[in-house]
Amino acid sequence: MSKNDKEFVKEITAMEVDFPQWYTDVILKTDLVDYSPVKGFMVIKPYGYAIWENIQNYLDKKFKETGHKNCYFPLLIPESLLKKEAEHVEGFAPEVAWVTHGGKEKLAERLCVRPTSETIICSMYAKWLKSYRELPYLYNQWCSVVRWEKSTRPFLRTSEFLWQEGHTLHETEEEAQEETLRILEIYREMAENLLAMPVITGRKSDKEKFAGAHATYTMEALMHDGKALQAGTSHNLGQHFTKAFEITFLDRNGDLQNPYHTSWGVSTRLIGGLIMVHGDNRGLVLPPRVAPIQVVIIPIAQHKEGVLDKAYELKKLLQDVGVRVELDDNENYSPGWKFNEYEMKGVPVRIEIGPRDIQNNQVMAVRRDTLEKQSISMDGLADSILNLLDTIHNDMLERARKHRDENTYYIEDFEDLKKKMTEKLGFAKAMWCGERECEDNLKAETGATIRCIPFKQEDLGDKCHFCGKKAKHMVYVAKAY
Amino acid sequence: MSKNDKEFVKEITAMEVDFPQWYTDVILKTDLVDYSPVKGFMVIKPYGYAIWENIQNYLDKKFKETGHKNCYFPLLIPESLLKKEAEHVEGFAPEVAWVTHGGKEKLAERLCVRPTSETIICSMYAKWLKSYRELPYLYNQWCSVVRWEKSTRPFLRTSEFLWQEGHTLHETEEEAQEETLRILEIYREMAENLLAMPVITGRKSDKEKFAGAHATYTMEALMHDGKALQAGTSHNLGQHFTKAFEITFLDRNGDLQNPYHTSWGVSTRLIGGLIMVHGDNRGLVLPPRVAPIQVVIIPIAQHKEGVLDKAYELKKLLQDVGVRVELDDNENYSPGWKFNEYEMKGVPVRIEIGPRDIQNNQVMAVRRDTLEKQSISMDGLADSILNLLDTIHNDMLERARKHRDENTYYIEDFEDLKKKMTEKLGFAKAMWCGERECEDNLKAETGATIRCIPFKQEDLGDKCHFCGKKAKHMVYVAKAY
Ligand SMILES: [Zn+2]
Ligand SMILES: [Zn+2]
Numbered sequence: 001m002s003k004n005d006k007e008f009v010k011e012i013t014a015m016e017v018d019f020p021q022w023y024t025d026v027i028l029k030t031d032l033v034d035y036s037p038v039k040g041f042m043v044i045k046p047y048g049y050a051i052w053e054n055i056q057n058y059l060d061k062k063f064k065e066t067g068h069k070n071c072y073f074p075l076l077i078p079e080s081l082l083k084k085e086a087e088h089v090e091g092f093a094p095e096v097a098w099v100t101h102g103g104k105e106k107l108a109e110r111l112c113v114r115p116t117s118e119t120i121i122c123s124m125y126a127k128w129l130k131s132y133r134e135l136p137y138l139y140n141q142w143c144s145v146v147r148w149e150k151s152t153r154p155f156l157r158t159s160e161f162l163w164q165e166g167h168t169l170h171e172t173e174e175e176a177q178e179e180t181l182r183i184l185e186i187y188r189e190m191a192e193n194l195l196a197m198p199v200i201t202g203r204k205s206d207k208e209k210f211a212g213a214h215a216t217y218t219m220e221a222l223m224h225d226g227k228a229l230q231a232g233t234s235h236n237l238g239q240h241f242t243k244a245f246e247i248t249f250l251d252r253n254g255d256l257q258n259p260y261h262t263s264w265g266v267s268t269r270l271i272g273g274l275i276m277v278h279g280d281n282r283g284l285v286l287p288p289r290v291a292p293i294q295v296v297i298i299p300i301a302q303h304k305e306g307v308l309d310k311a312y313e314l315k316k317l318l319q320d321v322g323v324r325v326e327l328d329d330n331e332n333y334s335p336g337w338k339f340n341e342y343e344m345k346g347v348p349v350r351i352e353i354g355p356r357d358i359q360n361n362q363v364m365a366v367r368r369d370t371l372e373k374q375s376i377s378m379d380g381l382a383d384s385i386l387n388l389l390d391t392i393h394n395d396m397l398e399r400a401r402k403h404r405d406e407n408t409y410y411i412e413d414f415e416d417l418k419k420k421m422t423e424k425l426g427f428a429k430a431m432w433c434g435e436r437e438c439e440d441n442l443k444a445e446t447g448a449t450i451r452c453i454p455f456k457q458e459d460l461g462d463k464c465h466f467c468g469k470k471a472k473h474m475v476y477v478a479k480a481y
Numbered sequence: 482m483s484k485n486d487k488e489f490v491k492e493i494t495a496m497e498v499d500f501p502q503w504y505t506d507v508i509l510k511t512d513l514v515d516y517s518p519v520k521g522f523m524v525i526k527p528y529g530y531a532i533w534e535n536i537q538n539y540l541d542k543k544f545k546e547t548g549h550k551n552c553y554f555p556l557l558i559p560e561s562l563l564k565k566e567a568e569h570v571e572g573f574a575p576e577v578a579w580v581t582h583g584g585k586e587k588l589a590e591r592l593c594v595r596p597t598s599e600t601i602i603c604s605m606y607a608k609w610l611k612s613y614r615e616l617p618y619l620y621n622q623w624c625s626v627v628r629w630e631k632s633t634r635p636f637l638r639t640s641e642f643l644w645q646e647g648h649t650l651h652e653t654e655e656e657a658q659e660e661t662l663r664i665l666e667i668y669r670e671m672a673e674n675l676l677a678m679p680v681i682t683g684r685k686s687d688k689e690k691f692a693g694a695h696a697t698y699t700m701e702a703l704m705h706d707g708k709a710l711q712a713g714t715s716h717n718l719g720q721h722f723t724k725a726f727e728i729t730f731l732d733r734n735g736d737l738q739n740p741y742h743t744s745w746g747v748s749t750r751l752i753g754g755l756i757m758v759h760g761d762n763r764g765l766v767l768p769p770r771v772a773p774i775q776v777v778i779i780p781i782a783q784h785k786e787g788v789l790d791k792a793y794e795l796k797k798l799l800q801d802v803g804v805r806v807e808l809d810d811n812e813n814y815s816p817g818w819k820f821n822e823y824e825m826k827g828v829p830v831r832i833e834i835g836p837r838d839i840q841n842n843q844v845m846a847v848r849r850d851t852l853e854k855q856s857i858s859m860d861g862l863a864d865s866i867l868n869l870l871d872t873i874h875n876d877m878l879e880r881a882r883k884h885r886d887e888n889t890y891y892i893e894d895f896e897d898l899k900k901k902m903t904e905k906l907g908f909a910k911a912m913w914c915g916e917r918e919c920e921d922n923l924k925a926e927t928g929a930t931i932r933c934i935p936f937k938q939e940d941l942g943d944k945c946h947f948c949g950k951k952a953k954h955m956v957y958v959a960k961a962y
Contacts, residue, residue, distance in 0.1 A: 036555045037562060037604050038592060046550035046620060053551065069527035070534065074517045075556075075594070075625055075641055076578070081518060094584050097557070099594065101579040102629035102640075111519060113556070113580065113594070123518050133813070139527060143625070144556055148583035159583075160556055332614070 012344070014281050019225040023153070026275060030284050030345050033154045040152040040159035044268065047345070048155075050292035051271050052162060056142065058194050058290075059164065059266070062186045068138040068166060073120050075143075076111040081119040085244040088118065091211020095147045097159075113146040118212065118237070118263055121167045122245035129169065129249050135259060136179070137169040155272030156229075156481050163267035169242070169259040171251070176260035180236040183264040184217045187232040190266075195274045196287035196397040197221050198404055199231060200427070200476055202452035207439050210263075214238030220451045220476065222404040223276035226425025228451050228478035231273050234264035272481070277400050278369075284346025285369050287396050288389040295385060296342045297327040300335050300354030310358050314351065314381065321382045323389070343368060348392050349385065369396050408476075414445070414466050417477065421446040427478050431471035433464035442466050442477070451476045493825070495762050500706040504634070507756060511765050511826050514635045521633040521640035525749065528826070529636075531773035532752050533643060537623065539675050539771075540645065540747070543667045549619040549647060554601050556624075557592035562600040566725040569599065572692020576628045578640075594627040599693065599718070599744055602648045603726035610650065610730050616740060617660070618650040636753030637710075637962050644748035650728070650740040654719070657741030661717040664745045665698045668713040671747075676755045677768035677877040678702050679885055680712060681908070681957055683933035688920050691744075695719030701932045701957065703885040704757035707906025709932050709959035712754050715745035753962070758881050759850075765827025766850050768877050769870040776866060777823045778808040781816050781835030791839050795832065795862065802863045804870070824849060829873050830866065850877050889957075895926070895947050898958065902927040908959050912952035914945035923947050923958070932957045 012029060015022040027033050032048030044052065060070070076099055083089045096112040114120065125137065142164045152158045166183060170176040184201055191197045199219035209216035213235040221231045241247075242258040251257045278285040288294050295318055299311040311327055318325040328338050335352070342350055352364040362375045365385070369392055376384045407426030411417045417428055432438070432450060443449050453473045464471045493510060496503040508514050513529030525533065541551070557580055564570045577593040595601065606618065627641045636642075647664060651657040665682060672678045680700035690697035694716040702712045722728075723739040732738045759766040769775050776799055780792040792808055799806040809819050816833070823831055833845040843856045846866070850873055857865045888907030892898045898909055913919065913931065924930050934954045945952050 034605065034608070037559055037601065038555050038557050041555035041557065043555065043605055044553040046552045049552045050550070052553075069531070071527045071530045072525040072533075072625075072643060074519055074522035074524065075627065076519050076522065078518055096584065097580045097592075098582040099578045100581045103575050103577065111578075120518065124515065124524055127515070144553075146556065162553060 012281060012283055015224060015279075020153075022279075022281070023272075023276065026279055026283050027154050032271070032275075032284075035154075038159075040149055042154045042158050042160075044162070047292060048271060051274075051286070051290055052268055054290045054292070055190070055194065055266075055270060056164075058190055059186070060142075062190070063140055063164075063166070066138075066182065066186070068140050068168075070141060071139050072141055072143070073114075073117050073124065075114055077114055077117075077120045079110045079112060081123055082112055084119060084122075085212045085241050087240070088212035092116065092147075095149065097146045097148055114143075115145055115147045116263075116265075117141070117143075117145075117165055118167065118241055119245075122241045122247060122261075125167075125169060125242075126245045126247040129247055129259065131250050132171050132252055135169060135171045135249065136175065137167075138179075139168065140164055140166040153272070155268055155275070157269075161267045161269065163265045165265045166263060168262045169247070170262070171249075171259065173238070173260050176238070176262050177236055180215075180217055180234045180262045180264070183262070184219065184232070184234040187234065187264075187266055188219050191219060191221065191231060191270075192397060194287070194289050195270065195277075196289075196393055196400060197231070197274055197277050198397060198401040200452060200454055202454035202476070204233070204452060205439055205450045205475075207436055208450065210235045210237075212237060212240050214240060218452050220478075220480075221273050221277060222407060222427060222478070223273070223481070224279070224403070225276070226407055226479070228427065228476075228480040229269070229273045229276070230451070230480065231270055232264075232266040235262060237261040237263060278396060279346070283344035285396070286346035286348060288348040288393050291346065291348050292324065293326045293342075293345070293347045294323050294389060295325040295349045295351060296338075296347045297325065297351045297353065298335050298338045298342075299327070299329055300352055300357075302329055302331070304355045306358060307353065307355060311353050314353065314363070317382050318385060321386060323382075323385060339366075349388060351385075367392055369399075410460065411465060417448075417465065418446050421448045421477075421479060425479055427451070427476045429458065429460060430465035430475055430477055431460045431463060432473050432475045433467055433469040434472035435467070435469065438464060438467040438469070446477075448477050448479045451478050451480060493762060493764055496705060496760075501634075503760075503762070504757065507760055507764050508635050513752070513756075513765075516635075519640075521630055523635045523639050523641075525643070528773060529752060532755075532767070532771055533749055535771045535773070536671070536675065536747075536751060537645075539671055540667070541623075543671070544621055544645075544647070547619075547663065547667070549621050549649075551622060552620050553622055553624070554595075554598050554605065556595055558595055558598075558601045560591045560593060562604055563593055565600060565603075566693045566722050568721070569693035573597065573628075576630065578627045578629055595624075596626055596628045597744075597746075598622070598624075598626075598646055599648065599722055600726075603722045603728060603742075606648075606650060606723075607726045607728040610728055610740065612731050613652050613733055616650060616652045616730065617656065618648075619660075620649065621645055621647040634753075636749055636756070638750075642748045642750065644746050646746045647744060649743045650723070651743070652730075652732070652740065654741050657719070657743050658717055661696075661698055661715045661743045661745070664743070665700065665713070665715040668715065668745075668747055669700050672700060672702065672712060672751075673878060675768070675770050676751065676758075677770075677874055677881060678712070678755055678758050679878060679882040681933060681935055683935035683937075683957070685714070685933060686920055686931045686956075688917055689931065691716045691718075693718065693721050695721060699933050701959075702754050702758060703888060703908060703959070704754070704962070705760070705884070706757070707888055707960070709908065709957075709961040710750070710754045710757070711932070711961065712751055713745075713747040716743060718742040718744060759877060760827070764825035766877070767827035767829060769829040769874050772827065772829050773805065774807050774823075774826070774828045775804050775870060776806040776830045776832060777819075777828045778806065778832045778834060779816050779819050779823070780808070780810055781833055781838075783810055783812070785836045787839060788834065788836060792834050795834065795844070798863050799866060802867060804863075804866060820847075830869060832866075848873055850880075891941065892946060898929075898946065899927050902929045902958075902960060906960055908932070908957045910939065910941060911946035911956055911958055912941045912944060913954050913956045914948055914950040915953035916945075916948070916950065919945060919948040919950070927958075929958050929960045932959050932961060
C-alpha cells in the first residue's frame with residue numbers, strides 16, 4: 001500500500017453495527033452530500049446531484065409524454081394566502097421559514113418560503129381559469145422547498161430539499177382521480193425501472209394524508225434496516241382548495257363550477273431511499289440506470305505499451321452506445337486503491353484492462369452488486385456491457401423485492417405486532433378498523449404507523465388487529481423514516 | 482369573424498407609440514408570464530418556461546462539455562457569512578430578503594435568501610479543498626435568487642429570478658482568467674447561435690463590476706428601443722473571496738496558497754432580451770432554435786376528407802426529424818384566428834394545409850419573421866423545413882446585427898453624446914479617461930452608462946470624450962435596462 005493509498009482509505013461503519021452511522025458514513029465518504037453552515041440544510045455535491053439529474057430527466061420525460069408542462073411560481077408566499085385553506089395552514093404553518101424584511105424595510109405582511117405551492121398556485125389558477133375548454137391544467141415545477149425541521153438527516157429529512165410538484169385542475173372528479181393514480185403509477189414505474197426499488201402502493205389513512213387533501217396516495221419502500229420510506233405521494237385534493245381560493249370555470253352547461261384538483265411530488269428523498277435499499281458495507285451500490293458513472297475503466301500496468309490506448313478505445317466504444325463511462329488513468333493511485341474507491345462509490349461495473357487481457361482479446365468485468373468477476377471478450381463488448389447493466393438492474397430489483405418480501409409478514413394479534421416492531425421491524429400486514437383513535441394508539445404503543453391501505457387488499461379476518469373492532473381495511477404497518 | 486374569434490382578438494400597443502407598454506402587452510398576451518400576489522415576483526407560465534428550458538439545455542450541455550458539474554447549495558445564507566467579504570456585503574445587503582423566524586421560533590442569527598451564492602459556496606470550498614491535485618473546482622448550480630428590487634419588470638428586473646451560477650477555483654491566476662473568458666465565450670456563442678442575439682463583449686468599468694470582483698466581463702445587446710441590456714456576466718474574482726473565506730490548498734511546492742476564483746451567470750433576463758431584440762407589433766418573433774414550438778400546422782377546411790390525415794402525417798414527419806411541431810385542429814376557431822394567435826406567439830413557421838395543397842402535393846409555409854408565404858413541395862418536406870428554420874435563424878441574427886450596427890455611432894463630443902442619448906439612444910463609441918468621477922458625471926448628465934470596454938478596441942483619439950483628459954480606453958456608452 002503506497003502512501004497515497006493509506007491516506008485515502010475510508011472506513012465505513014458496518015450496517016449491522018450501527019445503521020444510522022453506516023448511512024452517514026456512506027453519504028459523506030462517497031461525496032454525495034455535505035452539511036452546510038445552516039443547521040438542517042445540506043449541500044448536494046456533484047456526485048449526489050448527478051443522481052438527482054438522472055431522476056429529473058427520467059420523470060420530466062414521463063410528465064411531458066402525459067401532457068404536463070413545466071412552469072415556475074414564486075418562492076415566497078404571503079401569510080394571508082397560506083391561511084386560506086384551514087387544514088393546510090394548520091399542517092404547514094408550524095414548519096415554515098418567515099421572511100420579515102426586504103432590504104432594510106420591514107414588510108407589511110410576512111412572507112413564507114414555500115413549504116409546498118398549492119396556495120400560491122391556486123391564487124393564480126383563480127385568476128386564469130375561465131372555461132371548461134381550458135381544462136385540464138397540467139402543470140409541474142422543479143424547485144426547492146423549505147420546511148423547518150427539528151431533527152434532520154441528509155436526503156431523508158432536511159429543512160430544504162429539491163423536488164417536483166405537479167398541480168393540476170380537472171373538469172370532473174373522475175378525471176382528477178385518474179390523474180392522481182396516473183402519476184402514482186409513473187412514480188411506481190420510475191422507482192422500479194430506474195431505481196430498482198420495489199414499492200407498495202396504496203392510499204394513506206386520513207391521519208397521514210396531506211394537509212388539505214381529499215385523499216393521498218403513496219408508494220412505500222422497505223429499507224435495509226426494516227424501516228419504511230414514503231418515497232412519493234400523489235394527492236386528490238378534491239375541491240378543498242379550489243373552493244377556498246374561489247377557482248371557478250364555466251362548465252359545458254354554462255354553469256359556474258369549482259374544478260377538481262390534484263398535486264403530487266417526489267424529492268431528493270428518493271436518493272436516501274436508493275442508498276438504504278441497495279447499499280452494503282463497502283458503500284454505495286447504485287442501480288445502473290440512475291448511476292452517474294455506469295462503468296469505470298481501470299487500466300492495469302498502464303505504463304506498458306498499448307494499455308492506455310486500448311483503454312481509451314474501450315471508453316469511446318462504450319460512450320458511443322450511450323454508456324456513462326469514466327476512465328481513471330491517474331498515476332498517483334494504484335489499481336487496488338481505485339478498485340476500493342469505485343466500489344465505495346457504487347459504480348455498477350468496473351472494467352480492468354491490462355497487457356494480458358489485451359493479449360487474450362478480453363477484459364475483466366466486476367459487478368458491484370455481487371462483486372462477481374468475469375472475463376468478457378472484446379468482440380461485441382459494447383453489447384455485452386449493455387446486457388450486463390440490464391442484468392444488474394434486474395438482479396438488484398429482484399434482490400430488493402426478495403428482501404422486502406422476506407420482511408413482510410402477517411401478525412397474530414396486537415401483542416405479536418408490538419414484539420415484531422421491536423425485534424425485526426419490516427412490513428406487518430394487518431386488518432384495521434379505520435378509526436383515528438385506534439391508529440393513534442397503534443403509534444403510541446408500537447412506534448409504528450399505518451404506511452398505507454394497499455390497492456392489493458387481502459382478507460385477513462374481520463377484526464381489527466389493533467383494537468378488535470370490526471375491520472375495514474387491510475393495511476401495511478411499519479416504523480418509518 | 483365568428484363569435485369566438487372576436488372574443489379572443491388581443492390588442493398589442495405599437496412599439497413606436499409606447500415601447501414599455503408594447504413589452505408588457507407582448508409578455509402578458511402571449512402567456513409567457515404573469516404578475517404574482519407578491520409585488521415584484523413573477524410567475525413564469527409554461528410558454529415562457531419552455532424558452533428557459535431550451536436555454537438551460539443548451540448551456541448545460543456546453544458547461545458539461547467543458548468539464549463543469551452541477552450541484553446544489555442552500556437557499557439561505559447566515560448574515561455573518563454574507564458579511565465576510567466587505568465589498569460584497571456592501572453591494573448586496575441593501576437588497577436581500579431576511580428570514581428571521583423558523584416555524585414559531587425567532588432565529589439566533591438572521592438568514593438571507595441567497596442573492597447570489599459566492600459566500601455560502603466559499604464557506605464550503607474552504608472546508609473541502611486540500612491539495613492542488615483537486616483543482617480546478619468547476620461547479621455550477623441552476624436555481625432562483627432573490628434581490629429586493631424597488632421597480633420591477635418581468636424577465637428584466639424582478640425580485641426573484643431563475644439563473645445559473647458557476648463558481649470555480651483554480652491553481653493559478655492565468656487559469657482563472659482563461660475560465661472567465663471561456664465562459665463569456667460560451668455565453669456569446671449561445672446568444673448568437675441559440676437566441677440570434679448579437680452581443681458586444683468586453684470588460685466592465687470598476688464602477689459597474691460585480692461587488693467583490695477583480696474584473697467583470699459582460700455581453701451587451703441592443704434592444705429595439707435603442708437601450709442596452711446586460712445579458713450575461715463572467716467574473717474573475719481573483720483571491721478576494723478565497724482570502725476572506727480562508728480557502729487554501731497545498732500547492733506543487735508544498736506551500737499553502739489561496740486559489741483563484743471565478744463566478745458567472747445568465748438568467749431569465751435573456752428572455753426579456755430576445756423579446757426586445759426580435760419582437761414586432763404583431764407580438765413575439767422567436768428564433769427557431771429556442772422557440773418552444775418551431776412549426777405549427779394549421780389545417781384548412783379540416784372537415785374535408787384527407788386533410789386531417791395529411792396534417793397528422795406531416796406532424797409525424799417533422800417530429801421524426803426533431804422539429805418541435807404542433808398541429809392545431811381545434812374546431813372552435815377559424816384558420817384566420819389561429820394565424821393571428823400563432824403569429825402573436827412568435828412561432829417561426831406556420832404550415833397551412835388544405836384540399837388544394839394536397840392535390841398539388843405541397844403545403845403553404847409562412848415565415849413569422851418576414852411574414853413571407855411560400856409553397857413547399859411535399860417531396861423532401863422535412864429537409865425543406867429544417868433548412869427554412871436555419872435560414873430564419875440566420876436572417877434574424879443578421880437583421881438584429883444590422884439594427885445594432887445602424888444604431889452604433891461615433892460622437893463629436895460630450896454635447897453630441899447628450900443630444901444623441903436623448904434623441905435616438907443606441908450605442909455610442911467614445912474614448913474614456915478611466916476615471917470614476919468622469920464616469921459618474923457621464924451618468925448624471927446623460928442618464929447613460931459605460932456598458933463595457935470592448936475587447937475590440939478602436940482608436941478614436943487621445944482625449945476622453947466626456948471630460949477632455951487623456952483617454953485610456955475606447956468604450957460603448959448606452960442607456961440600459
Ligand atoms: Zn382498530
Ligand atoms: Zn474622462
